[in-house]
Amino acid sequence: MNKRQIVRNAHFVEFTKNYALIAMSILVILVATLYPCTFFFPNDFSWQELIASFSNASSFQDQVNNILLFIPLGFFASSVLQRKRVNLALEILIVILISTGLSTIVEVLQVFLPGRTPTPADIINNSIGGFVGWLCFNWFYSQNFAYTLARIENNTNRQINQKIAVFCLGYILLSSLNLVFWQSTTYLSNWNLNYPLTIGNEATGNRPWQGYVSEVNITDRAMSAIEVTEIFADKNYFDNFGNSLLAAYKLDKNGKSYYRDKSGNLPKLLWRIQPSGFQENRGALLSSTNWLETADSVKKLNKRISHTSEFTISTIVATSDTNQTGPARIVSISIDHLRRNFTLGQQGTALNLRLRTPITGENAGDIKLNIPNVFTDKQSHHIIISYFRSTIQVYVDNLQDSYSFNLLDLIPIEHKIFYYALNFIPLGIYLALLSILAKHQQIIHRLLLIMGILLPSLMLEVFLVSANGKEISWRNILIGIFFTASTALILRIRAAMLVKKVA
Structure with missing residues (x-):
């Protein structure tokens, strides 16, 4: 041979x-x-x-x-x-x-x-x-990749400045995609349209809550502080609210077999297993054998909130047990205990919230929101939850007892590192190629490296602060800078090795 x-x-x-x-x-x-x-x-x-x-x-x-x-x-x-x-x-x-x-x-x-x-x-x-x-x-x-890097490294074309300009424009556009991605993480566009509304349990019946609920009102927009004050002052505030009202259930003594949505948008709330008792000024009694579920999915509500990415939920509840866990479901838009759009529950004496967004996941369990000491007694409490631009605002009984959470500030650090890596490593690769292209023009080369490393991370943080009302995080800025700079440095070193081999 x-x-x-x-x-x-x-x-x-x-x-x-x-x-x-x-x-x-x-x-x-x-x-x-x-x-x-x-x-x-x-x-x-x-x-x-x-x-x-x-x-x-x-x-x-x-x-x-x-x-x-x-x-x-x-x-x-x-x-x-x-x-x-x-x-x-x-x-x-x-x-x-x-x-x-x-x-x-x-x-x-x-x-x-x-x-x-x-x-x-x-x-x-x-x-x-x-x-x-x-x-x-x-x-x-790859030898093919090495030859490409060698051609860029040895480029002496008279049109080099035009190529650098085109690459810079591409880098800016790529950086802008980060803003689009992070803004989309707080939208409610991934809400499932086919989930029902349940009160006092999950649809599967395995997360029961014991207590009273007298009303549930849901809108497709967030409420201002002035509007919240009016809701607390006027028990009939939602009667003439307008088209933004998606659900208005009054759980009074007339609901022996079902409750009708007074807004006319959602299906009836039906008793599961058997009807419960009723207590004046406290509402319908919910337990492990008595809970409410809409006759069909609340498709119109899910679709409208998915479109606006805003909502307000107003409900009046009173627990029968100050030590319920699970969390025990009070109001939930979900199909089972693992898949939901929104859940308001009780975890001990704390109020527990779960909200589905692209970054919190289908179970919304990656970011848990707890408001302490809401269920320390068995009295009725008026709870209002409002969501707008990644911020959840919770009021309990009055405007002064309020709690604010920004989802972007609560992302677990390991999740944040993963998402920043996906966003900034491509920028580091692009920046390395751009710096190789501009290598023979020292002033432009240094300026591109400094601005290319610092600017995308700063742009993202400033945008999120202005668009979502979150606090500025220098840690986030440093994470973005780290991934951009380290990726660019590693690729530059590797490129130099490949070019030397080709030469």
Whole structure:
């Protein structure tokens, strides 16, 4: 066997190995996402139902796992494409399309798999995972990437200033995407339209609350402090509220079998199991055998609040037990104890709130909001919860007893680091390429590095402070600077090594 044949055989073995690794990566993905494959395909399934099935959200852990799961696929696909000498830009596009396509197939199949919940975020995270795999391969193995860096490094084109300007514009646009992402994390656009309203329990009956509820009013906009004062002063305030009122239930002695929504927007509240008692000035009695649930999903309410990303909930409640846990559900827009849009509950003597947003997840359990000492007695308490621009404002009995929470300030640090890494590592890569392009123009080079590292993180924090009313966080600024600067530095060092090899 001659030398050429030996080399050809070695290439064939390597090529076959890479294809086998791609197949193995796909098999692992399919097993991890579709096992045990107990599919159920209904005869009358429609496109509308298919689209509606995607109105779920991923937890933080799911987002991390979905990225990690697709990294091997992107890595080995890049290896095959490199051997086929595919253009670098086309290579990136193919890797992303493979990841997105496989993810879309998996998510559609999960619609017909009991126990699985398809989400649009999974497709995005899987695509990111494929791109990260491509990135890992190109940083450490790719000759194609090395030649591209060498061309940028040795660029003496007269139009270099124009290229730098175009790259700068691209960097600004990429930085602006961070603002869009972080603003969207506080919207309520991921509320599930098909959840019912329950009072005194979950729809599954496994989170009962014991106490009295006399009224529940819900609007699709936040209330000002002046309006809250008027609500506390006038018990009939919502009677003439207007189109923003989505629900108005009076739980009085007339509701022997159901309660009608006086706003005319939502279904009747029906007694589950059996009707309860009623106490004058306290409302309907709720317990483990008596709770209320709407006859159907509160689709109109969910849709309107999802559109406005604002709401106010006003309710008057009195606990029968100051040590209920679970949290025990008082008012909940949910389907079970793991999936909700909003829940107001009791955890000991504290009032517990859970709110679904893209960043809090489907269970809204990543950020827990507790207002202490609300249920220290068995008296009636008028509770008003208002949400606007990431801020939850809670009032108990009067304007003075108020509590304010900003969701962006309460994100767990490990979650924040993950999201900042997703946002700022691409900026660091782009900044490294930009700095290589401007290497021979020292003043511009230094200015770009300083501004490129500092400006995106500062822009994001200033935007979030002004748009959401949160307090400025120097820690957030430093996290963004760290990811941008460290990524740019690592890529510059790696680029210098690759260019030296090519030379």
